Amino acid sequence: MTATTTGSAQRRGSAARFASEYAAYRRQKKIYAFLFGTAFFVCVVAAGITAKFDLVTLAQGLPRTTDFLVKLVPPIALGTFAHDVAEWYWDLGKWLDSLLNTLLMAYLATVLGTALGGFLSFFAARNLARHYLIYWVMRRLLEIARTVPDIVWALLFIIAFGIGPLAGVLAITVHTIGAQGKLFAEVNENISTLPLDGIRAAGGNWFQEIRFAVLPQVIPNYMSYTFWRLELNVRSATIVGFVGAGGIGHDLFTSIQLLYFADAGAILLIVVATIMLIDMLSEKFRHSAIGKASFAH
Amino acid sequence: MTVRLDRITAADIAAERERFPRMFAAAAAERVRVWLMWGSGTALTVYCLYRFGFLSQDFLHGVAKFAAIVVAQLFPPKGFEHLPLFMTVMGETIAMAFLGTLLGAALAFPLSFFASKNMTRSRPLQFGTRRFADLLRSFDYLIWALIFVRAIGLGPLAGIMAIAIVETGTFIKLYSEAIENLDRKQIDGINAAGGNGLQRIRFGVLPQVLPMMLSNTLYMFEHNVRSAAILGIVGAGGIGFLLADRLRAYELQEACLIIIVLILAVYAIDYLSKILRERLIGDQRRREPVDDAVQV
Numbered sequence: 001m002t003a004t005t006t007g008s009a010q011r012r013g014s015a016a017r018f019a020s021e022y023a024a025y026r027r028q029k030k031i032y033a034f035l036f037g038t039a040f041f042v043c044v045v046a047a048g049i050t051a052k053f054d055l056v057t058l059a060q061g062l063p064r065t066t067d068f069l070v071k072l073v074p075p076i077a078l079g080t081f082a083h084d085v086a087e088w089y090w091d092l093g094k095w096l097d098s099l100l101n102t103l104l105m106a107y108l109a110t111v112l113g114t115a116l117g118g119f120l121s122f123f124a125a126r127n128l129a130r131h132y133l134i135y136w137v138m139r140r141l142l143e144i145a146r147t148v149p150d151i152v153w154a155l156l157f158i159i160a161f162g163i164g165p166l167a168g169v170l171a172i173t174v175h176t177i178g179a180q181g182k183l184f185a186e187v188n189e190n191i192s193t194l195p196l197d198g199i200r201a202a203g204g205n206w207f208q209e210i211r212f213a214v215l216p217q218v219i220p221n222y223m224s225y226t227f228w229r230l231e232l233n234v235r236s237a238t239i240v241g242f243v244g245a246g247g248i249g250h251d252l253f254t255s256i257q258l259l260y261f262a263d264a265g266a267i268l269l270i271v272v273a274t275i276m277l278i279d280m281l282s283e284k285f286r287h288s289a290i291g292k293a294s295f296a297h
Numbered sequence: 298m299t300v301r302l303d304r305i306t307a308a309d310i311a312a313e314r315e316r317f318p319r320m321f322a323a324a325a326a327e328r329v330r331v332w333l334m335w336g337s338g339t340a341l342t343v344y345c346l347y348r349f350g351f352l353s354q355d356f357l358h359g360v361a362k363f364a365a366i367v368v369a370q371l372f373p374p375k376g377f378e379h380l381p382l383f384m385t386v387m388g389e390t391i392a393m394a395f396l397g398t399l400l401g402a403a404l405a406f407p408l409s410f411f412a413s414k415n416m417t418r419s420r421p422l423q424f425g426t427r428r429f430a431d432l433l434r435s436f437d438y439l440i441w442a443l444i445f446v447r448a449i450g451l452g453p454l455a456g457i458m459a460i461a462i463v464e465t466g467t468f469i470k471l472y473s474e475a476i477e478n479l480d481r482k483q484i485d486g487i488n489a490a491g492g493n494g495l496q497r498i499r500f501g502v503l504p505q506v507l508p509m510m511l512s513n514t515l516y517m518f519e520h521n522v523r524s525a526a527i528l529g530i531v532g533a534g535g536i537g538f539l540l541a542d543r544l545r546a547y548e549l550q551e552a553c554l555i556i557i558v559l560i561l562a563v564y565a566i567d568y569l570s571k572i573l574r575e576r577l578i579g580d581q582r583r584r585e586p587v588d589d590a591v592q593v
């Protein structure tokens with residue numbers, strides 16, 4: 001009898017404690033939510049004022065955007081379909097040439113950037129760099145190469161190399177060095193050190209360590225990152241032309257500036273088709289590269 | 298049986314090679330294929346080097362000129378009297394990234410449910426929404442900015458819209474992937490307790506996906522600060538306008554100062570966003586957004 005009374009009293013006690021603690025927890029959560037919500041709201045208002053966000057201009061502009069998008073496609077009648085499309089793509093030869101230029105720019109920048117970035121990544125990996133200072137300086141250099149947008153690099157290279165695809169290739173290359181250097185360095189930092197010890201014990205030098213202990217472990221990841229970078233560089237190569245650094249972006253930019261909307265639409269369609277195709281191919285290659293990686297273990 | 302390394306003779310190695318040829322070298326066809334791949338890759342690279350003028354005398358002149366520019370004309374940075382202006386415009390850039398990301402997230406959130414296989418019964422609707430997202434994503438920010446500058450006019454609003462449109466595509470992809478990976482049991486629980494569709498989403502789906510969505514959104518905000526920095530080149534507001542203007546006017550030392558402001562601001566935003574992401578997500582499972590959707 002007494003035992004059950006104390007038992008239920010205890011239960012009542014713990015239930016009350018739970019209720020009060022739960023209420024306190026809820027209160028705390030509400031305060032947090034309120035504080036966070038207020039801070040967020042202040043941020044939105046501040047950003048709106050700073051960036052001069054204006055609903056009236058936006059509301060007036062959106063119909064014009066749809067007008068613009070509609071004008072990208074010229075009237076195409078079903079009866080004269082082939083003729084109309086041929087008319088639309090009247091300058092196809094030149095655009096395909098620009099597209100080829102764009103793809104080759106992306107390819108060359110990826111090859112050069114990956115080779116240089118891959119080489120530098122061994123100095124930017126904490127476990128492979130021989131001195132902390134080398135590691136630190138290399139990391140900062142790679143960060144600068146990557147943080148400055150490629151189109152800004154393009155503007156800089158145009159000053160030295162003049163208008164044309166060369167400046168574009170160099171700009172994308174520098175950006176690629178920064179990005180690949182960082183990603184590859186992180187891959188390098190995650191390798192197993194046992195093969196390294198083996199080469200070192202057998203009297204190998206630094207280059208032999210890299211060649212026989214590091215590369216076999218990291219190549220599949222490198223491949224995957226490289227295909228991904230190629231995909232991103234095709235996108236970059238389509239836009240560096242906006243500032244005169246070659247590629248199909250130049251044709252797009254001039255056609256929009258000169259209000260040749262149908263031309264702009266035709267080029268945009270080529271760009272989108274290319275980028276979607278590259279995305280698909282790159283995904284396929286990357287899966288096959290990763291497939292090899294899982295085989296290797 | 299023990300094998301002592303110093304007792305292995307050349308004849309033993311030859312015998313082993315005879316028995317397991319593949320352990321010593323790849324098959325001939327495979328070797329030819331690898332050589333062909335490397336050979337054609339190298340040939341294409343050399344052709345590209347030639348095509349774009351890397352192999353000409355002008356290239357060396359350009360390199361010398363570039364080195365001279367970097368050493369002599371870029372440094373030291375100048376124009377510190379304009380620093381308040383540069384910082385204000387950098388603030389505008391960050392505000393553009395913030396509003397664009399927010400708008401994109403708001404547009405993508407409802408659409409991402411249509412794009413998830415486990416939330417939509419209609420397969421064409423799901424597939425169509427996904428492809429629509431891909432289409433929005435496949436135009437670069439600058440292309441959208443160019444379009445919006447034509448339609449809305451010069452200024453940050455065009456930039457905000459460009460970021461918002463691309464991010465709508467990215468977030469539909471990221472959010473719907475998060476939704477497709479969720480645990481079915483919580484939804485079944487709400488179903489069993491008699492909850493309706495809205496309650497299933499509020500109590501079954503959101504608690505599972507919200508942390509990842511917030512983390513992805515912050516990550517893209519970080520990324521968009523970089524994107525917003527270049528939109529000004531086509532007139533869509535932000536620091537890119539000042540930077541392109543200084544570079545084209547050959548005011549390289551002022552351009553250098555702007556680049557320094559940009560790099561420092563990007564560092565600061567990355568740092569803050571990382572702290573925020575860790576605070577918001579806490580110890581719950583963290584996942585960076587899939588690489589495919591993000592351009593670094």
